[in-house]
Amino acid sequence: MDQISRVDPEIAQLIAAETKRQGAVLRMIPSENYASPAVLAATGSVLANKYSEGYPFARYYQGQPYIDKVEALAISRAKDLFGAEYANVQPYSGSPANMAVYFAVLQPGDKVMGMDLAAGGHLTHGSKVSFSGRFYQVAQYGLNRETGLLDYDRMREIAKEYQPKLIFAGASSYPRAIDFAIMGEVAREVGAYLVTDISHISGLCLSGDHPHPLPHADLVTTTTHKMLRGPRGGLILCRKDLGPSIDKAVFPGLQGGPHNNTTAAIAVALKEAATPEFADYCHQVVKNAGALAQGLLERGFKLVTGGTDNHLVLIDCQPLDCSGKDLAGALEKAGIVANANKIPFDPRPAQDPSGVRLGTPALTTRGMQEEDMVEIAEFIGQVARGWQDQAVLDKVFGAVGELCRRYPL
Ligand SMILES: Cc1ncc(COP(=O)(O)O)c(C=O)c1O
Known part of the structure; x- marks a missing residue:
């Protein structure tokens, strides 16, 4: 980073800001992760x-x-x-x-x-x-x-x-x-x-x-x-x-x-x-997705297929008073980064679909476990209920920050 700063402070600053962002939010896009320092x-x-x-x-x-x-x-x-x-x-x-x-x-x-x-x-x-x-x-x-x-x-x-x-x-x-x-x-x-x-x-x-x-x-x-x-x-x-x-x-x-x-x-x-630690990591990814799904179901969410076998869950927003895009936007304001996604047989267009896709690979790399997923399900429940209420989003943002600080990169 020092080398980049010397040559191109603008880019160095943007990389530093993105590094900070990746540590300060819950990254729940299922296709994203944290590569190791060696990689x-x-x-x-x-x-x-x-x-x-x-x-x-x-x-x-x-x-x-x-x-x-x-x-x-x-x-x-x-x-x-x-x-x-x-x-x-x-x-x-x-x-x-x-x-x-x-x-x-x-x-x-x-x-x-x-x-x-x-x-x-x-x-x-x-x-x-x-x-x-x-x-x-x-x-x-x-x-x-x-x-x-x-x-x-x-x-x-x-x-x-x-x-x-x-x-x-x-x-x-x-x-x-x-x-x-x-x-x-x-x-x-x-x-x-x-x-x-x-x-x-x-x-x-x-x-x-x-x-x-x-x-x-x-x-x-x-x-x-x-x-x-x-x-x-x-x-x-x-x-x-x-x-x-x-x-x-x-x-x-x-x-x-x-x-x-x-x-x-x-x-x-x-x-x-190829290490046993990686296999343990993958087992935990699945356990975390299961705990997240269970936590969401207990808070009244409807999930596509009713749950998960793998690393991701898909919330069906149709019973909520917001679209997938509304919910994903509110979640980002609360420090939870996911993506709006089509659900099967979605009546809504791809640009503003009925689902939100959430995954556990990046959170698990940070060391988070099942009890953290239950806390995150609670955050998501609060955001879904108060998606238009800035005070709710601010409160969840604060709690997300606290959780992230418990799992530094
Ligand atoms: C199943 C599947 N195949 C292929 C790709 C494409 O990968 P890339 O974005 O690296 O081209 C993706 C990306 O999300 C994917 O989910």
């Missing part, structure tokens, strides 16, 4: 200075004795950790990782299936506003209207009728476990590749708190900056026979030189994720 240091290292188009020991530029070792280490750690035959650690982030999968195994115009964005899927799983819905033919599957759970029977029917070449499993906003085994069966029945995007739940798949996608999936993608607590990046795991196509799709298909500083930070994060 941040690797991200800011001199590895950012090097160009290394290609792959370890097969580069287009000279001067790679250390970079090759860094990337080889990241690859072998990724394979070992997830039990995969092949890994590519170069995708710049989660969306480019998914794009590389399409590029590797499909031709433009081929048929794919993915979970509907409105049901909790991700943009890159076939939404019309992303490359995936523009360059491929897409059929989307979704949830049972009564239960809010994934409707696997309907998904199988759609797959049989539509005959996709690739099926995406995985979600950005689904509070329950995903049955990768059933989805693998469906994919095999119709001769499709199964791609599991475990960006949100990668940690839980490692700790055993969520079923592992292998051996059901042909390909697995994940971001590295969510529950894995790495740098902003992505990785792809796959069967060995698909490896060369994936490598070609990432480079030279879609990307240029890898971000070697990020690759090193991914390697560090994977080393951290």
Whole structure:
């Protein structure tokens, strides 16, 4: 920070302010976390200075004795950790990782299936506003209207009728476990590749708190900056026979030189994720989400699917006198940062939906436990009741600050 201050005080001040903000509020966006100091240091290292188009020991530029070792280490750690035959650690982030999968195994115009964005899927799983819905033919599957759970029977029917070449499993906003085994069966029945995007739940798949996608999936993608607590990046795991196509799709298909500083930070994060402490962390993420859900239910909130199996809960604001956007805005004024989100079969538009999505990965990294989640559920209850009352928001803001001070970064 001293170095930045000397050269660019404006940026240094903004980084300092953001550092303070991250410590002073409850960060409950389920896809966010705190990377460790070691991960941040690797991200800011001199590895950012090097160009290394290609792959370890097969580069287009000279001067790679250390970079090759860094990337080889990241690859072998990724394979070992997830039990995969092949890994590519170069995708710049989660969306480019998914794009590389399409590029590797499909031709433009081929048929794919993915979970509907409105049901909790991700943009890159076939939404019309992303490359995936523009360059491929897409059929989307979704949830049972009564239960809010994934409707696997309907998904199988759609797959049989539509005959996709690739099926995406995985979600950005689904509070329950995903049955990768059933989805693998469906994919095999119709001769499709199964791609599991475990960006949100990668940690839980490692700790055993969520079923592992292998051996059901042909390909697995994940971001590295969510529950894995790495740098902003992505990785792809796959069967060995698909490896060369994936490598070609990432480079030279879609990307240029890898971000070697990020690759090193991914390697560090994977080393951290292989420890028993990381498994304990993931167990606690799930326990905390369960305690938060229970605390909210006891305070009269309606939750999508009635609770959670994983790291997130989705509040259905329809019984409240505010929208998801109103509640998320009021929560931020009270020091609780979440995001407004669509609920299944939401009658409201995406810009002002009926839900608020809350997650526990970042709070758990700070060391918070079940009793803290109950306190937070109480804060959220007070904010929901007094969302237009500045005095209520100020009071909760003070209490949030006190809780945050108990768990310094
Ligand atoms: C399931 C899923 N896949 C992919 C992504 C995309 O990741 P990125 O924002 O790094 O492109 C996200 C991001 O939230 C996600 O939730």
